[in-house]
Each structure stands twice: as C-alpha cells, then as structure tokens.
Amino acid sequence: MKINALSDLKLVKKEIEAQAAREAALAAHKALEAKRKAAASNLFQAAIGKVKPLEPPQRAKLTPEPPKPIPKQQMLDDAAALQEALSDEVDVTTLLDTDEHLSFRRPGVGTDVTQKLRKGKWSIQKQIDLHGYRSDEAREALSAFIRDAHRNGIRCVRVVHGKGLGSPGKAPVLKEKVHKWLVQKSEVVAFVQAQPAQGGAGALVVLLQPQNRA
Numbered sequence: 001m002k003i004n005a006l007s008d009l010k011l012v013k014k015e016i017e018a019q020a021a022r023e024a025a026l027a028a029h030k031a032l033e034a035k036r037k038a039a040a041s042n043l044f045q046a047a048i049g050k051v052k053p054l055e056p057p058q059r060a061k062l063t064p065e066p067p068k069p070i071p072k073q074q075m076l077d078d079a080a081a082l083q084e085a086l087s088d089e090v091d092v093t094t095l096l097d098t099d100e101h102l103s104f105r106r107p108g109v110g111t112d113v114t115q116k117l118r119k120g121k122w123s124i125q126k127q128i129d130l131h132g133y134r135s136d137e138a139r140e141a142l143s144a145f146i147r148d149a150h151r152n153g154i155r156c157v158r159v160v161h162g163k164g165l166g167s168p169g170k171a172p173v174l175k176e177k178v179h180k181w182l183v184q185k186s187e188v189v190a191f192v193q194a195q196p197a198q199g200g201a202g203a204l205v206v207l208l209q210p211q212n213r214a
Helices: 006-048 072-083 111-118 135-151 173-184
Strands: 126-129 156-160 188-193 203-208
Touching: 111 188, 111 203, 126 135, 135 156, 135 173, 135 203, 173 188, 173 203
Parallel strands: 126 156
Antiparallel strands: 156 203, 188 203
C-alpha cells in the first residue's frame, strides 16, 4: 500500500494490530485445545491405572518319548520257542535214574547234584502248577515257564503236575509227560521228585542251566 497521508499510516497500523490480534487468538485457541487433550489423556490414564505388558502363555516343552527298541532277538527266540515241539513219544526210561523216584540228570552231571536237589540244598525260586491243564496246554505252559525262568537267571524251580488221581484209571498221565518234556528242554540240568512237604510224588524240583551272560 502506498502511504500518501497520515490517515493512511493509521490505517496500516490498525491492520497490523488486527493481524497480530488474530494470530494471538489462534495461538490461544491452539494452546487451549492442547490443554484439553492433555487433560483427557490424564483422565483416561487415571481411570485404567498402570499398564504392564501381558506375560507370554506358559507352554510346556514336551519332548516326544523316543520309541522303545524292538527286541528282535527276543522275538526270534520266542518265535522259535513257540514252534518247538516237545514230543510225547520220547522214551526216557533209559535217561532216568533207576531209583524209586526216577530222577534225571544230564550226561556229565554227578549224582551229587540230584542228591542235593532231593535234600533241598537248592532254594526253589519259582514254580508252575499244571493242575487243570489239558495236555497241549500243559506242554506249552511248561515250555514257556522253563524258558522264561532260565532267561531271568533262575536256577531252581518246582513243577507241580499232580498225582493223577483225577485222571481216568487214576493213572499219572501228566506226570509221565512232564518227565518227557523236561528231558527235552536243553535248559534243564536235572530234576528229582519233590520232598513230601513240597508236593511229594505230585511235583518235581528242577535245576536249570546257569544263564550264559557272555
């Protein structure tokens, strides 16, 4: 603007003052808005209180259990044992000692072994009772019993076969078969008739081979 007179100077001055007033009002408005926002923020913070981050969920670190080793050799042994056939036709009369109890001992085993068995020098560690078994069931049960006892390092067992009083003709059929089956078991070292307190003529005390741990 071209100032030609004093009146023009006054007009310019008023315009400058008006501009300054507008700028001051705008600044005051901005300051008021900022104050209101700060107050609202403080009110929200006061309402919710202190904030802390959420803890991560507790998760168990589960390590999968490794698969158990497959006892392949044991499975093969069991399969072979199931297939083995203990014959009922074996003639064991020449293998049994011709004493009143028809005891048995492997070739090379001294008579002192059967004598100690008969006198109870060996502690009986396990037994099987074949009462009530059919012939086939008794053969399988006895075979598995001898095999498992030997595998577990057991040396002396008792086999209860009964006296045959419940058999037709009261003949000790199972007793004779048990003799034949035991003679065919390679784990068996010797056996004798049990003492009266341990079953007498209805049971045998059997000595097994020591387990080969080599």
